[in-house]
Every structure is written in structure tokens, then in C-alpha cells.
Amino acid sequence: MDNLAHFGLIGLGTMGAALAQNIAEKGYPIAVYNRTTSVTDEFMANAGDLAPRLIPAKSLEELVAAITPPRAIILMVPAGPVVDQQIEALSPLLQDGDLIIDAGNANYADTERRDRQSEGETYDFMGIGVSGGEEGARHGPSIMVGGKPAQWDRVGEMLRAISAKYDGEPCAALMGPGGAGHFVKMVHNGIEYADMQMIAETYALMRDGMGFDATRIAETFEAWNKGPLASYLIEISGKVARAVDPIAGGPMLDAILDAAGQKGTGRWTVIEAQKLAVAIPVIEAAVVARNLSAQVAARARGADVFGAMPQSLPKDALDTDTLEAALIAGKILCYAQGFDMLGRASEEFGWKLPMPEIARIWRNGCIIRSEMLNDMASALAANPGENLIFADPFTRLVKENEAALRKVVIAATGAGIAVPALAAGLSWFDAMRTPRGSANMIQAQRDFFGAHGYKRLDGKDAPHGPWWDKTAG
Ligand SMILES: NC(=O)C1=CN([C@@H]2O[C@H](COP(=O)(O)OP(=O)(O)OC[C@H]3O[C@@H](n4cnc5c(N)ncnc54)[C@H](OP(=O)(O)O)[C@@H]3O)[C@@H](O)[C@H]2O)C=CC1
Numbered sequence: 001m002d003n004l005a006h007f008g009l010i011g012l013g014t015m016g017a018a019l020a021q022n023i024a025e026k027g028y029p030i031a032v033y034n035r036t037t038s039v040t041d042e043f044m045a046n047a048g049d050l051a052p053r054l055i056p057a058k059s060l061e062e063l064v065a066a067i068t069p070p071r072a073i074i075l076m077v078p079a080g081p082v083v084d085q086q087i088e089a090l091s092p093l094l095q096d097g098d099l100i101i102d103a104g105n106a107n108y109a110d111t112e113r114r115d116r117q118s119e120g121e122t123y124d125f126m127g128i129g130v131s132g133g134e135e136g137a138r139h140g141p142s143i144m145v146g147g148k149p150a151q152w153d154r155v156g157e158m159l160r161a162i163s164a165k166y167d168g169e170p171c172a173a174l175m176g177p178g179g180a181g182h183f184v185k186m187v188h189n190g191i192e193y194a195d196m197q198m199i200a201e202t203y204a205l206m207r208d209g210m211g212f213d214a215t216r217i218a219e220t221f222e223a224w225n226k227g228p229l230a231s232y233l234i235e236i237s238g239k240v241a242r243a244v245d246p247i248a249g250g251p252m253l254d255a256i257l258d259a260a261g262q263k264g265t266g267r268w269t270v271i272e273a274q275k276l277a278v279a280i281p282v283i284e285a286a287v288v289a290r291n292l293s294a295q296v297a298a299r300a301r302g303a304d305v306f307g308a309m310p311q312s313l314p315k316d317a318l319d320t321d322t323l324e325a326a327l328i329a330g331k332i333l334c335y336a337q338g339f340d341m342l343g344r345a346s347e348e349f350g351w352k353l354p355m356p357e358i359a360r361i362w363r364n365g366c367i368i369r370s371e372m373l374n375d376m377a378s379a380l381a382a383n384p385g386e387n388l389i390f391a392d393p394f395t396r397l398v399k400e401n402e403a404a405l406r407k408v409v410i411a412a413t414g415a416g417i418a419v420p421a422l423a424a425g426l427s428w429f430d431a432m433r434t435p436r437g438s439a440n441m442i443q444a445q446r447d448f449f450g451a452h453g454y455k456r457l458d459g460k461d462a463p464h465g466p467w468w469d470k471t472a473g
């Protein structure tokens with residue numbers, strides 16, 4: 001076989017097949033391999049005009065032989081041990097200068113480890129986060145690259161070419177070394193969980209609290225998609241609410257079990273936030289909500305034992321403008337927490353993450369793409385190191401919409417409609433504007449039981465409280 005390909009790709013599943021077609025379409029010949037050969041055959045049978053730029057391989061040896069050295073081979077397989085197995089199988093076939101690119105949703109710590117392991121090996125390694133689902137992978141994803149500048153120089157042209165564009169600017173950029181790209185993708189997914197959860201909470205308020213039917217819910221999302229909330233997730237929520245069940249008729253949503261799956265990136269975001277001691281309660285609430293959603297039997301039992309709350313709201317308690325405003329506030333608070341986490345990670349790991357650039361490459365291609373991210377990019381550029389809630393226009397937007405968020409959380413709580421993410425956002429915001437909180441009590445308790453000491457407000461030296469004066473009563 002002629003050495004025609006510039007790139008190789010392993011894993012022709014949902015993402016890999018679409019990404020390979022995208023790469024070929026942008027003019028880069030690519031060799032492809034899939035564990036199950038019939039999948040490769042089917043992929044080639046459906047390749048149409050792109051077939052001349054796609055080289056199918058039936059083995060890893062064939063794949064490697066079909067790529068012009070120095071090779072760049074993309075892995076698009078499930079995160080975890082499969083990636084290690086692929087690297088192990090590939091490495092003896094590679095030579096100096098060849099590059100393995102893990103484009104799946106790897107845990108950033110695994111990417112750091114694989115990066116270290118590649119030192120002294122024949123191959124080089126880098127990890128990139130790709131977002132946009134199948135459609136994005138096919139026509140333009142957002143790409144969060146981790147690696148060395150030299151690696152970015154090598155593959156950046158192709159990655160920019162296949163990425164989504166916003167006002168002509170590619171949504172692909174170097175985030176930092178090692179696992180930085182996968183870390184940013186992980187936080188992207190954490191924000192995705194929170195964005196989805198808050199939308200689901202407004203859906204519950206419309207369905208159960210306000211008695212809206214699916215058409216009215218769809219109309220509401222469609223209207224919101226023309227305003228400040230304009231985003232991919234609001235757009236698809238409208239489409240989902242409009243969809244009709246092909247089996248039983250009626251709204252598709254009414255036929256779907258209320259238990260959401262998860263592959264782990266949201267959970268990892270929460271775990272890493274705890275390690276960094278950074279507060280991302282909206283994302284945490286969203287992950288907890290998915291865990292709880294899966295407890296279908298326990299929730300049914302709870303309703304039996306304790307009785308279900310009525311859930312319907314008093315007439316005129318809420319309107320869709322108030323819900324929209326609450327969602328605007330919740331969304332800003334959630335992104336403020338996500339970017340705060342990225343800033344902390346950047347300091348902790350010495351990554352120098354390009355914060356405005358992260359917002360820029362999220363403006364298109366990825367699942368959380370939204371109009372608001374354009375303003376976030378400008379706000380982060382104009383206010384380096386500042387939390388988004390202290391940067392205009394977001395300070396103004398939070399001030400304008402906070403009362404609606406409070407109204408929605410109060411109304412939902414009164415009716416027994418769970419709104420954990422919206423409530424977590426509000427609670428975080430309340431804490432962020434409370435100059436004298438209650439942790440003086442925690443300090444005192446810790447000192448009382450564990451002699452941990454405390455800091456006084458007046459700065460005076462007093463290592464322990466009077467409870468440690470054994471002569472006192
Ligand atoms: N789906 C999405 O929206 C997104 C997914 N991702 C990430 O992209 C990666 C791929 O996801 P996706 O395309 O959805 O997954 P799919 O399940 O659609 O495809 C998985 C691919 O990996 C191959 N594979 C699975 N197990 C093995 C194995 N043990 N050895 C070799 N090959 C194997 C499969 O081959 P075979 O045909 O033989 O089973 C298939 O080609 C994951 O890391 C995912 O988290 C990232 C962004 C979005």
C-alpha cells in the first residue's frame with residue numbers, strides 16, 4: 001500500500017468515525033482502524049466522496065504502514081484501560097518522532113501519566129479534549145489541546161482546520177502541558193452537567209409547577225433561545241420537548257425514564273474541585289442529582305412512605321420571564337464557579353491556562369456553546385484573575401436577575417419541586433456576599449474539641465479559647 005496518509009485514527013465509533021470524515025474532508029488523508037473489522041468495512045462503504053482520502057486498515061500493522069512518518073495517530077476509544085492497551089499494542093510498531101494523540105475523554109491524571117511514560121519511548125504522546133458530540137466531530141468540534149508547544153505546532157494546523165469556527169476564529173487552542181487539555185475538557189463537562197440540570201429544573205417547574213404541556217414548554221425554550229440564554233443546550237431542549245413518541249404517540253419526554261446516566265467526567269470534576277478546595281456547588285448539585293435520578297425505586301418508596309409533595313405552584317406564582325431570569329443568574333453563577341476552578345488548577349499545576357481563550361474556543365462546536373461565552377471571553381480578558389461575578393457585564397446581570405433566582409427557589413421549595421442546582425447557585429451567591437459568615441463557630445468548635453486554635457478578628461494573639469482554661473467552669 002502507498003504511504004499516503006498524514007494521520008491515523010483508531011476507533012470508528014460515534015466520535016471516531018465522524019472525526020475521521022471531518023479530517024478527510026478538510027484535505028488530510030487518514031488511515032483508519034477499528035477493532036471490529038466489519039465496522040471499518042461499513043464505514044468505508046458509506047464514505048462516499050471522502051473514500052479516496054480514507055485508507056482502511058485491518059490491523060495495527062497495516063495502519064502504521066499506511067501513514068507517512070513521522071506519524072500522528074489519534075485514539076478515539078473509551079477512556080481508561082483501553083487507551084493503555086492501544087498504546088501498548090501500538091508502541092512496538094512506531095518509530096522516533098511518531099505521535100499518539102488520545103482524543104477521548106481521558107482523566108487528566110491518566111494523560112499526565114501517559115505523557116511521562118512516553119519519555120524515553122519511541123513514540124511521543126499528547127491528550128486532547130474534543131467536544132461537540134457526533135455532529136461536532138463531523139462538522140467542527142471545540143478542541144482543548146494538552147501538550148508541548150512543539151506538538152501543537154505539529155498538529156495545530158489540522159486541528160484548527162477541523163474545528164468549529166466562531167466569527168472565522170478556530171475553536172481549537174493549546175491549553176497547556178500534559179493533562180491540561182483533558183482537565184479543561186473535564187471542567188467543560190462539569191459545566192455541561194450543571195447547565196443541563198438547571199434547564200431540567202426549569203422544565204420540572206413548567207411541567208409540574210405551572211402545568212404547561214410539552215408544546216408550551218417547547219415554545220418557552222424556543223423563545224429563550226432568542227434571548228440572553230441562546231445556546232445549544234436550550235435549542236436542543238426545545239427540540240426535545242417538541243418531539244413526538246414514535247411508538248405510543250404523545251410527547252417523547254413523557255415516555256422517557258427520569259434516570260440519567262453518566263460516564264464520569266462530571267464526577268471527576270467534583271473530585272478534583274475537592275482536591276483543589278475550590279467551591280463548585282452548582283456542578284456538585286448536578287452530579288448528585290444524576291446519582292439521585294438513578295435511584296428510581298428509592299424515590300418511589302419515598303413517595304409511598306412520606307407522600308409526594310403537591311408540586312403545583314399557586315396560580316401566578318411564577319411566569320416564564322422570571323424562570324428565564326433565574327436561569328440567566330444560575331448559568332452565570334455556574335460558569336463563574338467553573339472558571340474559578342480552572343484558575344485554581346492553573347495556579348496549582350503551574351499551567352498558565354489561557355482563561356479568555358478557553359471561553360473563546362467554547363463559543364462554538366462544543367455542547368456548552370452559547371452567546372454568553374463571547375462576553376465571558378471579553379470579561380475574562382479585561383479582568384484577569386477576577387471571578388466572573390465581579391466582571392461586567394456579569395456583575396450587572398447577576399444584580400438584575402438574582403431576585404428572580406431567589407423567587408424561583410422559594411416557590412419551588414414551597415411546592416416540593418427539587419431544584420438542587422439553582423438552589424446551590426443561590427446559596428453560593430449568598431455566601432459570596434456575606435462579609436461576616438458563621439465559620440467563627442466552626443473555628444471555635446474545632447478549637448474546643450481538638451485544640452486546633454483560631455484566628456481572632458482583632459488579630460490579637462490567643463492560641464486557644466476560654467474553654468481550654470481548665471480552671472474555668
Ligand atoms: N459520544 C460523545 O458525545 C463523546 C464521546 N467522547 C469520548 O470519545 C471516546 C469515544 O467515544 P464514542 O465514540 O462515543 O464511543 P463508541 O462506543 O461509539 O465507540 C467506541 C470505539 O472504541 C472501540 N473500542 C471499544 N473497546 C475497545 C477495546 N477494548 N479495544 C479496542 N477498541 C475498542 C470500539 O470498537 P468496536 O467497534 O470494535 O467496539 C469503537 O470504535 C470516549 O472516550 C468518549 O468519552 C468525547 C466527546 C463526546
Ligand SMILES: O=C(CO)[C@H](O)[C@H](O)COP(=O)(O)O
Nearest residue numbers: 131132261262263264265367
Ligand atoms: O463529552 C461529552 C460531551 O461533551 C460526552 O457526550 C460525554 O459522554 C457526556 O458525559 P456523560 O456521558 O457523563 O453525560
